[in-house]
Every structure is written in C-alpha cells, then in structure tokens.
Amino acid sequence: MKNIPSLFRFFALFWILAGIALANNPSVAKESGKQYAESTQGNNSLMINPMNLKLYGGPEVEAVKSWGINSPDSIGWGEIFTFLQGHYFSSIFALVILFTILAFLGHYMVIGQKKFNHGKKIRVFSTYNILIHWCAAIPFMLVCLTGLIMVFGDKLGGGVLVRFARDIHGIATIVFVIFGILMFLMWVRNALPKAYDIEWLLIMGGYLSQEKKPIPAGKFNAGQKMWFWICTIGGFVMATSGAYMFFQFADIETLRIMALVHNALGFLIIAFLITHIYMAVFAIEGALNAMIDGHMGEEEIAILHKFYYKEINA
Known part of the structure; x- marks a missing residue:
C-alpha cells in the first residue's frame, strides 16, 4: 500500500511526458483532434497483405482514425472493439x-x-x-x-x-x-x-x-x-x-x-x-x-x- 502514491506519481509523469512527445511529433496531425499520419504514401509498402489490399498500407493508416476511444473520428465498430479488446x-x-x-x-x-x-x-x-x-x-x-x-x-x-x-x-x-x-x-x-x-x-x-x-x-x-x-x-x-x-x-x-x-x-x-x-x-x-x-x-x-x-x- 505504501507504494501506491509513488506508482501514481510514476504514471502521471509518464503520461505528461508522453503528451509532450505527441504534441511535438511532426508525423501526427493536430487538427480536429485527429491522430494519424499526415502522409500515407510511404506506408503502402509496409506489411502488404496480398489477400486484403484494403487492410494494410495507406488505407490502414487512414483507418487508425476510428480506433481511438472518444476520438472525434471514432466511427463504426472501432470504439467498442478497442474498448472491449x-x-x-x-x-x-x-x-x-x-x-x-x-x-x-x-x-x-x-x-x-x-x-x-x-x-x-x-x-x-x-x-x-x-x-x-x-x-x-x-x-x-x-x-x-x-x-x-x-x-x-x-x-x-x-x-x-x-x-x-x-x-x-x-x-x-x-x-x-x-x-x-x-x-x-x-x-x-x-x-x-x-x-x-x-x-x-x-x-x-x-x-x-x-x-x-x-x-x-x-x-x-x-x-x-x-x-x-x-x-x-x-x-x-x-x-x-x-x-x-x-x-x-x-x-x-x-x-x-x-x-x-x-x-x-x-x-x-x-x-x-x-x-x-x-x-x-x-x-x-x-x-x-x-x-x-x-x-x-x-x-x-x-x-x-x-x-x-x-x-x-x-
């Protein structure tokens, strides 16, 4: 029980530093709360799945918009899936x-x-x-x-x-x-x-x-x-x-x-x-x-x- 305050301070510091890092990350768009890569063209060569061209690469990065909880771009099943999973x-x-x-x-x-x-x-x-x-x-x-x-x-x-x-x-x-x-x-x-x-x-x-x-x-x-x-x-x-x-x-x-x-x-x-x-x-x-x-x-x-x-x- 004595370690709980220290643990709380650790997580608080972690999330503050993570927030600063995200705020200064040039690869993340800030407008309207969107958090996804500004450029998707370079991702098309990554993790290409020949059975599903809609899932990986640029379309996948675009789909990240709907993964966040309470995100302005949370649509479809993204929010409930992320929440439960x-x-x-x-x-x-x-x-x-x-x-x-x-x-x-x-x-x-x-x-x-x-x-x-x-x-x-x-x-x-x-x-x-x-x-x-x-x-x-x-x-x-x-x-x-x-x-x-x-x-x-x-x-x-x-x-x-x-x-x-x-x-x-x-x-x-x-x-x-x-x-x-x-x-x-x-x-x-x-x-x-x-x-x-x-x-x-x-x-x-x-x-x-x-x-x-x-x-x-x-x-x-x-x-x-x-x-x-x-x-x-x-x-x-x-x-x-x-x-x-x-x-x-x-x-x-x-x-x-x-x-x-x-x-x-x-x-x-x-x-x-x-x-x-x-x-x-x-x-x-x-x-x-x-x-x-x-x-x-x-x-x-x-x-x-x-x-x-x-x-x-x-």
Whole structure:
C-alpha cells in the first residue's frame, strides 16, 4: 500500500511526458483532434497483405482514425472493439472460468455426486459414435485451451508459447470442423428439442437434489442438447470468424465484428465446456464410461433418461 502514491506519481509523469512527445511529433496531425499520419504514401509498402489490399498500407493508416476511444473520428465498430479488446475481454474470460468452477465446486460440496447401480449395463453408443465424439472433442478442447492462452498471452509473457498456441489453435480448428460435421450429422436427430425438455429445464435436470426420481429426457437431456448446438453451430461460427481474422480477407469493420462475435461466443463455449466436463467426470459416478465403452447402467438410464428408457424397452 505504501507504494501506491509513488506508482501514481510514476504514471502521471509518464503520461505528461508522453503528451509532450505527441504534441511535438511532426508525423501526427493536430487538427480536429485527429491522430494519424499526415502522409500515407510511404506506408503502402509496409506489411502488404496480398489477400486484403484494403487492410494494410495507406488505407490502414487512414483507418487508425476510428480506433481511438472518444476520438472525434471514432466511427463504426472501432470504439467498442478497442474498448472491449483492450480492457474487458480477458477479464470476462477470467470471470467466466472462475464463477463457473466455483458454482460447480459449490454444487459438489452441497449436493454431491449422483450414484447409480451399474450392475446391469445397456449399450447406448456404438464404436463409431465413440470414435467421432473423441475425434471432435479432443481438437475442440485444444482449440479452447490454446484460445485462452492467446487471450491471456500478455499475462503469460507472450513469445514462443503464445505463437505455438496460435499454430495449434489453427490446426486443431481444421480437425474439429471435419469431425464436427460428422458429429453433427450423427446426432442432430437426437438433439432436436422436445416438449419435455422444458420440464427438464424447470427442474434443472434433477441435479439440485439427490432424489432418484425419473427425469424427463430422451437419449440426450435438454442440457446435453444445448451443449450439442453450442458446440457444433457455435463451433462452426467460431471457426468462420477465426478464419476471417487469421487470413484477414475482409475490410477493417468486418474484422472487428468477427472479433466481437468470436469473443462473445467464446464466453458461452468456455462456460458450457466446463459444465460438460463437470457433468461427465464429477456430477454422475461413472458417466464418462459411456463415452469409453459405450455402456450405461440401466438404473442411470431409467432415472436420468426416462423417455429413452421407455423407447429401448418398447
């Protein structure tokens, strides 16, 4: 606490000196508060991207006018993008991770793990189901992990780790898209919403109680269906917006929109991914085995997937 006044004086002095330097910089225009290079011709040879001639060089320098917060030239998505990217995206990701983990830690401590008799087992997933699931799930988790490394890159020191994460991010995305399409086609019929899904949502799937009362759900419950749509459709939107940003084959405004969409969807995906892992590993004893050997205990199906149990016994 004793260092706060000294720290404040340091930053105050820094910004005063920076202001003096900018005020005397001949390359910065002063009229109408505009802060961009007076001459753009010399920049056309810098960082030329053959895929997007509108993004780099002179046009890029001109576009800087809309990057500043509260600038007279702040237009379009420039202000909100700069504001969120520079101040809030990493903080929101950190809060999403923290509160989601704390919520499930509280659930585990208060409600605890659901346990079922796994004596008699029923095969519910084929070898093909299991293979496609893991071929999509592993790259998907890599995409999320490497994405978070890039989000918190400045906190991790940048450098080799972040560049490596960026490369893995792109490769894993391609693999996920391929197997994600196969997974979508494989389970889209089971993931279609049903009327009883509303009842499942109203009782939170019965996870707020240890009572073993049959829950209205088919092969997939409402929570799993939501995760399916967020993972597949949301994942494909993330891949598309990520491709726009990586290859930069759009104008600056479109790239800003893609970055905003990419991050906003990222919040949702990270929260649901943590939820999915918690449910599979901690919330229900032995639940993960269903995606390893394809079998679920009869009692677990009868309680947690009432309508699916009726269907397979019809």
